[in-house]
Amino acid sequence: MLFVEDTIRALFRKYETSAKSVIRRNxxxxxxxxxxxxxIQEHFKRKYELIIARIEDNQRFLNWLLSEPGSDVVEKHNVDSHNSTPALSSTTTTTSMLETELTQDEEEMFPSEFDDVLMKENNTSSDSSNDESYQSGSSYHDGSSFSYQSSTSSSSPSPKKSKSSSKRGVRWGPNTIIDKVLNLFLLVVRDWSSEGLDERVQSYNPFYASLERYYPSVEQRRDIKVICPGAGMGRLPYDISMLGFHTTLNENSLFLIVALKRIFSGGVNDLNSQTLYPFIHQTKNITDEHTQTRRILIPDIAIGRKDEPGANMSFAYGDFFDIYSPQVSPALTSLSTTTITSNNTNINANINANPNTSNKFDCICSSFFIDTVENIFTLIERFHLILNVGGLWMNNGPLHYHHDALTSFHLNSTELLDIVRSYNFEILEYKLIDCQYTKNKDSLFQAIFNCVWFIARKIK
Ligand SMILES: C[S@@+](CC[C@H](N)C(=O)[O-])C[C@H]1O[C@@H](n2cnc3c(N)ncnc32)[C@H](O)[C@@H]1O
Structure with a gap:
């Protein structure tokens, strides 16, 4: 039986070991x-010891995030503890610690049935643009620096090809997985911390304001079905459900799904009870230690208020295109062919057990999503299919297409609106909104997206 959580934890421990080896070399x-x-030597030693301690704290946060609610989180550190950073004189740097090869244990954690899901995951969220600032795996943020790939070290051997690495190659190395874990941290910050409030105001408030304007009757909202495809860490659908709408959260990243299950399974009620250091891996564009070691607390609100009236959410975990396929209604199949198991609960069983998932909606709220899919035409067609006539599609996000122009069609914003119209939508609103995404507010690198906001109504 394969436990996704164990795999993620094991790979993060490997990242931790790798980062420590880089630090000791420094x-x-x-x-x-x-x-x-x-x-100054003493300054560096103290700073790096602090960074190591914070990386270990992140491991603890990850263990919490991947644990069953209510269960004791078992510390699984098999590497040096806080106090055992070697003295300068005993520091050794071994290039083998930086190799990309999977260990025997990791090989065993990746049986072949995992391949399909990993490939799918990698294809869905990879960023194949040549924009150096954004080459960080699944997202739009500045990349990590304590990576496995020791390309800067001329003395390191080229990565050996293990059975799995030859099969998966660079498409799915541990480095990619680590980027996904670090991306998960940043998405948790975006959605569930006070730090993320600015970003949420920019990105999500237009949805809340428009929903309240188009659906003014709070009583009637429980019959209005809203879906948030590619919902990330789920704050947008959660807040919409708190406005009284029946909301479906769709997300297909396995890494996010296991964390979403933790967040939404109840019991994350203690405000600011969890600590993480999401920027600790950022070594570029830093002014001072604080920029890198800043602590973030989550959650900023009590999550899991299942008993509250209005908290009316459904979860459609899996690929949007598979779930809302024209052939099967509803087709909840994306993870069903694997034996991937999450804390003894088959993820697919969870999906199918959800009675509220169906394939027609009154409103679609897509945030930072449409440029992540490979085929935007199919997406628009599918949105048209799942909306009731008269239903609204609200969109906010950049056109920073994640897939290469060779495999994907890169529409500009004018073309996008024309295409949306040609699929029998009328455009009710259109404007550009400045938004940031998983930023470190103290970093010297800041990206602002001029996001495409529109509301389209399905006319037939
Ligand atoms: C850039 S993130 C945006 C997350 C969130 N909407 C936000 O605004 O923070 C895009 C999300 O879409 C998800 N995604 C991409 N393709 C998907 C698909 N075919 N089905 C479901 N989710 C998908 C990714 O896993 C990722 O979490």
Whole structure:
């Protein structure tokens, strides 16, 4: 039986080991330089010890996020504890720690049935643009720096091809997985911390304001079905459900699904009770230590208020195109062919057990989603299919297409609206809105997307 959570934890531990080896190498370099005075050497040693401690704290956060609600989170550190950072004199850097090869254990954690899902996951959220600033796997943010790939180290051997790496190659190396874990942290911050409030105001408030305007009767909202495809860590559908709408959260990233299950299974009620250091891996565009080591607390609100009136949510975990396929109604099949198991609960069983999932909606709210799919025409067609006549599609997000122009059609915003109209929608509103996405507010690198906001109504 394969446990997704164990795989993610094991790979994060490997990242932790890798990062520590980089840090020890840096301490050694500083220590060996006669030019650098002892007080600065001492500064680096102290700073790097702090970073190591924070990475270990992130491991604890990850363990919590992947644990069953109510269960004791078992610490699984098999690497140095906080206090055992080696003294400068004993620091060793072994290039083998930086190799990309999977260990025997990891090989066993990746039986062949995992391949399909990993491939799918990688295809869905990969960012194949050549824009260096955004080459961080599944998202729009600045990438991690403590990576496995030791391309900067001329002394490191080229990665050996293990059975699995030759099969998966660069498409699905541990590095990609680590980026996904770090991306998961940033999405948790975006959706469930006070730090993310600015971003949520920019990205999500237009949805809330428009929903309240188009559906003013609170009593009638429970009969209005809203779907948020590609919902990330789920704050948008959650808040919409709190406005009284019947809301469906759709998401297909396995990494996010296991975390979503934790967030929404009840019991995350204690405000600011969990600590994470999401920027600790960012070593570029930093002004000072604080920028990198800043602590974030979650949640900013009590989640899991299942008993509250209005909290009316359904979960459609899996590929949007598979679930809302024209052939099967509803087709909840995307994960069903695998034996991937999450904490003894088959993810697919969870989906099918959800009685509220059906394939027709009154409103679609897509945030930072439409540019992540490969075929935007199919997406528009599918949105048209699942909307009732008169239903609304609200969109906010960039056109920072994640898939290469060779495999995907990159519409500009004018073309996008024309195509939407040609699928029997009328455009009720259109404007551009400045939004940021998983930012570190203290970083020297800041990206602002001029996001395409529109509301379209299905006319027939
Ligand atoms: C850029 S993120 C945006 C997340 C969230 N909507 C937000 O605004 O923060 C895009 C999300 O869409 C998900 N996604 C991409 N393709 C998908 C598909 N075919 N079905 C379901 N989810 C998908 C990704 O896993 C990712 O979480």
């Amino acid at each position: 301490i050694q370099i500083v220590h060996n330089s006669n030019q650098i005075n002892p007080s």
